[in-house]
Amino acid sequence: xxxxxxxxxxxxxxxxxxxxxxxxxxxxxxxxxxxxxxxxxxxxxxxxxxxxxxxxxxxxxxxxxxxxxxxxxxxxxxxxxxxxxxxxxxxxxxxxxxxxxxxxxxxxxxxxxxxxxxxxxxxxxxxxxxxxxxxxxxxxxxxxxxxxxxxxxxxxxxxxxxxxxxxxxxxxxxxxxxxxxxxxxxxxxxxxxxxxxxxxxxxxxxxxxxxxxxxxxxxxxxxxxxxxxxxxxxxxxxxxxxxxxxxxxxxxxxxxxxxxxxxxxxxxxxxxxxxxxxxxxxxxxxxxxxxxxxxxxxxxxxxxxxxxxxxxxxxxxxxxxxxxxxxxxxxxxxxxxxxxxxxxxxxxxxxxxxxxxxxxxxxxxxxxxxxxxxxxxxxxxxxxxxxxxxxxxxxxxxxxxxxxxxxxxxxxxxxxxxxxxxxxxxxxxxxxxxxxxxxxxxxxxxxxxxxxxxxxxxxxxxxxxxxxxxxxxxxxxxxxxxxxxxxxxxxxxxxxxxxxxxxxxxxxxxxxxxxxxxxxxxxxxxxxxxxxxxxxxxxxxxxxxxxxxxxxxxxxxxxxxxxxxxxxxxxxxxxxxxxxxxxxx
Amino acid sequence: xxxxxxxxxxxxxxxxxxxxxxxxxxxxxxxxxxxxxxxxxxxxxxxxxxxxxxxxxxxxxxxxxxxxxxxxxxxxxxxxxxxxxxxxxxxxxxxxxxxxxxxxxxxxxxxxxxxxxxxxxxxxxxxxxxxxxxxxxxxxxxxxxxxxxxxxxxxxxxxxxxxxxxxxxxxxxxxxxxxxxxxxxxxxxxxxxxxxxxxxxxxxxxxxxxxxxxxxxxxxxxxxxxxxxxxxxxxxxxxxxxxxxxxxxxxxxxxxxxxxxxxxxxxxx
Numbered sequence: 001x002x003x004x005x006x007x008x009x010x011x012x013x014x015x016x017x018x019x020x021x022x023x024x025x026x027x028x029x030x031x032x033x034x035x036x037x038x039x040x041x042x043x044x045x046x047x048x049x050x051x052x053x054x055x056x057x058x059x060x061x062x063x064x065x066x067x068x069x070x071x072x073x074x075x076x077x078x079x080x081x082x083x084x085x086x087x088x089x090x091x092x093x094x095x096x097x098x099x100x101x102x103x104x105x106x107x108x109x110x111x112x113x114x115x116x117x118x119x120x121x122x123x124x125x126x127x128x129x130x131x132x133x134x135x136x137x138x139x140x141x142x143x144x145x146x147x148x149x150x151x152x153x154x155x156x157x158x159x160x161x162x163x164x165x166x167x168x169x170x171x172x173x174x175x176x177x178x179x180x181x182x183x184x185x186x187x188x189x190x191x192x193x194x195x196x197x198x199x200x201x202x203x204x205x206x207x208x209x210x211x212x213x214x215x216x217x218x219x220x221x222x223x224x225x226x227x228x229x230x231x232x233x234x235x236x237x238x239x240x241x242x243x244x245x246x247x248x249x250x251x252x253x254x255x256x257x258x259x260x261x262x263x264x265x266x267x268x269x270x271x272x273x274x275x276x277x278x279x280x281x282x283x284x285x286x287x288x289x290x291x292x293x294x295x296x297x298x299x300x301x302x303x304x305x306x307x308x309x310x311x312x313x314x315x316x317x318x319x320x321x322x323x324x325x326x327x328x329x330x331x332x333x334x335x336x337x338x339x340x341x342x343x344x345x346x347x348x349x350x351x352x353x354x355x356x357x358x359x360x361x362x363x364x365x366x367x368x369x370x371x372x373x374x375x376x377x378x379x380x381x382x383x384x385x386x387x388x389x390x391x392x393x394x395x396x397x398x399x400x401x402x403x404x405x406x407x408x409x410x411x412x413x414x415x416x417x418x419x420x421x422x423x424x425x426x427x428x429x430x431x432x433x434x435x436x437x438x439x440x441x442x443x444x445x446x447x448x449x450x451x452x453x454x455x456x457x458x459x460x461x462x463x464x465x466x467x468x469x470x471x472x473x474x475x476x477x478x479x480x481x482x483x484x485x486x487x488x489x490x491x492x493x494x495x496x497x498x499x500x501x502x503x504x505x506x507x508x509x510x511x512x513x514x515x516x517x518x519x520x521x522x523x524x525x526x527x528x529x530x531x532x533x534x535x536x537x538x539x540x541x542x543x544x545x546x547x548x549x550x551x552x553x554x555x556x557x558x559x560x561x562x563x564x565x566x567x568x569x570x571x572x573x574x575x576x577x578x579x580x581x582x583x584x585x
Numbered sequence: 586x587x588x589x590x591x592x593x594x595x596x597x598x599x600x601x602x603x604x605x606x607x608x609x610x611x612x613x614x615x616x617x618x619x620x621x622x623x624x625x626x627x628x629x630x631x632x633x634x635x636x637x638x639x640x641x642x643x644x645x646x647x648x649x650x651x652x653x654x655x656x657x658x659x660x661x662x663x664x665x666x667x668x669x670x671x672x673x674x675x676x677x678x679x680x681x682x683x684x685x686x687x688x689x690x691x692x693x694x695x696x697x698x699x700x701x702x703x704x705x706x707x708x709x710x711x712x713x714x715x716x717x718x719x720x721x722x723x724x725x726x727x728x729x730x731x732x733x734x735x736x737x738x739x740x741x742x743x744x745x746x747x748x749x750x751x752x753x754x755x756x757x758x759x760x761x762x763x764x765x766x767x768x769x770x771x772x773x774x775x776x777x778x779x780x781x782x783x784x785x786x787x788x789x790x791x792x793x794x795x796x797x798x799x800x801x802x803x804x805x806x807x808x809x810x811x812x813x814x815x816x817x818x819x820x821x822x823x824x825x826x827x828x829x830x831x832x833x834x835x836x837x838x839x840x841x842x843x844x845x846x847x848x849x850x851x852x853x854x
Contacts, residue, residue, distance in 0.1 A: 032611065033611040033643070035670040036671075079612060132614035132615045135698065136615040136616065139701060140617075143697040147693065
C-alpha cells in the first residue's frame, strides 16, 4: 500500500492516535461486557484506528477496510447497538482531527468509510445474534429431548416397578392378572386349555421367627430364583408374602401342569443356606387345569387357592389337583355355616325331645333336647349337618346358648303328675369353657322358673380333662346348685376313670355302639364292657343311661345288667315335647 | 402454540431463566423473548442492571486471572449459567492450557448449551446440579474425572449466592465445600447487595425475580464476609466488585452502583 500524494499523515500522529484510542475506549465503556483488560482493549482499538486512518488515505480507496473493522469489533465482543453508535460518533468527531489527517476529499471518504464500518458491524452483529439464537435453541431442544428420554426411561422403570415385585423381581400380582386375563380373553383355539399352580411355602413363618425377616427375604429370593430357572417358558409371579403362582398356557392336559408342579416342588425342596444354617424349605401346590372357554380369572384363582389349602391341610410338601365335587361340598358347608346367625335371628331353629326311660319300670325320667334347623332352602336339618360347623367356627356358643335357654323355657312349663321329666341339654366344649357359664345357667333357671334338679347338662369327656381347671370348678358350682351333670358318650373318649371320682358327675351315658353289640343271645365283649361300666358307675354312686337302645331285647339285657335308664328308638324317637307330654297325661 | 401432552413439564422455556437474563444483561443473544421481557422489566426497575452484570463479569475475569497467575490450575465454577463471552476456561486455558474447569449449573438449558460449547474441550466439563447440594457436586463422577481435590482448587460462586436464601443454610453449603478442599485452595464469592439502595428499587427487583422461580436474597458486606469462614480474604477483602483489584483507578469510580459485593479468600497452609 502506497501513500497517496494528495494526503499526508503528519508527524506527531502517534500521540494523536493514543488520544483517539483512549477516547474510543472511554466511549465503549459500559456498552456491553468486554471480555478483556483495558490494555487489551486499547491495543485492539489502536490497531483498528490505524486501519481506519490507513483506509482514509489509501489509494485506491477501499471500503472493505471499513467493513473489516466493523466485523472485528463484533468478533471482539464489542457488540451492541450502543457500541456502534458511539464508535460512529467518536470516529466522525475525532479521527481526522486527532490524527491530523489531511486530504482533499477526506470528509467524503470518512462518510463512506463509516458507512462501510456500520455495514460490516451490523452484518456481523446480525450473524452473531442469529448464531447465538440458534445455539440457545439447539440447547433448549437438546435439553428437551434429554428430558423426554429421561421421562420415557422413568416411565419404563415405573412400569417395571408397577408390574414386578421389589424383593424378587418376579412379575407381581398385577402383571400376572393381566397375563391371565389376556390368556383367557384371547385363546388361539376354542379347545385351548390353561393351568395354574398356586405355591405357598410350608411354615414359612417359622423361618422368619427363627432366623429373622432378612433370612426370610433371602429364602423368598432364593425360591424365586429357583422357580425362575426351573420353569422357563412359564410366567412365575409372586403374589405377595410367600405365595407364588405359575401360569401354564396352552396345556395339553392335566399331566402338563402336574409336570410343572413336580418341577417346582423339586426346585424348592433343594436345601437352602440361610444365615449359616441349611434350611429345607417345603411348599404346597394347588393345581387347577381346564379349558379356557367358560372359565374366568377369578374362578381359576379361587379354585387354585382352595386346592392349595387342601394340599396344606393334607400335610404340605405336595401338590394337589382341584376337585370340583369336594369344592362344592365345602362351599355348601361354608354357606351353611354363614347362615347360622341369620337362622338364629329368624327363629329357624327348634327343639325336638327324645325320652329317657327307666329300665326298671319304663317310667319317663327325662328328655334330651335335640336341635333342628328348618332351613329355608334345604328343609329340616339334623344336628349332624351343622353342629360340627358351628363348633369349628365358634357359632356353637350362641347356638348352644339358645338351645339351653329354649329347653329350660319349655321344660319350665311342663307339669306332669307323678313326676315331671327333667330336660337334658348338650353343652359343647366351648360353652363349658366360657367364664360366665355358671351365671348364664343361673339366670336362665331364674327366668324360666325351672328347678335346677330338672336340668341335666351333657358334656363330653374332653370338656373336663383336668379336675383343677376352671371348667371343672364351674361344673362343680352348677352341681352344687342341684343341676345334674352327665358325661355323654362315655367309653368312646379317654374314659379316664380317675376323674369320675373327683368330678361332680351324676350320670354316665354309655355310647350307643356298645349297646348295638347286645343283640346276640350269648354274652359278648360289649355286654361285659357295659356290665363293668354299670357296676363301676354304681360303685361311684352314678346312674347309667344307655344310648341307642333300639330293641326290646337290648332293653331287657340292659335291665338284667342293672343299667338304670335307656334312650333310643325303642323308647321313642325325637319329637315335639307336647306329643310326649300328651302320652303321659 | 399448545404443547403436546407428553412434553415433560421441566423444560419450561415459557418461564424466564436467570441464566439467560444474565446473558441478556451482558449483551448476548442466548435468550428467549420471555427472558428478554423479564430482563427489560428489571432494567425498568433498576436501570443500571446491565452495568451491574458487566461489573460482576469483569470481577470474575480479574479474579480468575489473579488465581491463574497465583498458579491455580483447577476451577469449580458453581452457577456458571450460559458460559458465553469471557468464560472461565477461555481465560485460564490462555494462561495455562493444562487448567481444568468444571462448570455447575441447575438450569438444564444452560447445561445443554455448555455441553455444546465444551464438546471438544476435554479439560472442561459441565454438571447439572444445584449449589444447594454441594455433596452431590463433590462426588459427581465428572468432577472426580477432571479435578483432584487434593490439589489446590478454586471454587467460584459468582453472582449466584443471592438465589440461596438463609433458610437453605449457605454457611453449611460453603462448609461442605471447604471441608472437601485442600490448603492452598480458593473461594471467589460475589452476590447482589441492597446496601444503599432505595426500598422501591429493591422491591421492584425482587418482584421481577420472584417470577423466575429464583427469588433474590440480598446480603450486606458483613454477611458476605461471614460466609468466607475458614478462608483468609486477600486484599482488599469484601468490596463492591469494581473495587476489587481494578485495572485502572478510574474503573472503580462509583463502585457502589455495581450493586455487587465480592471477595476472594484462600485456605491457609
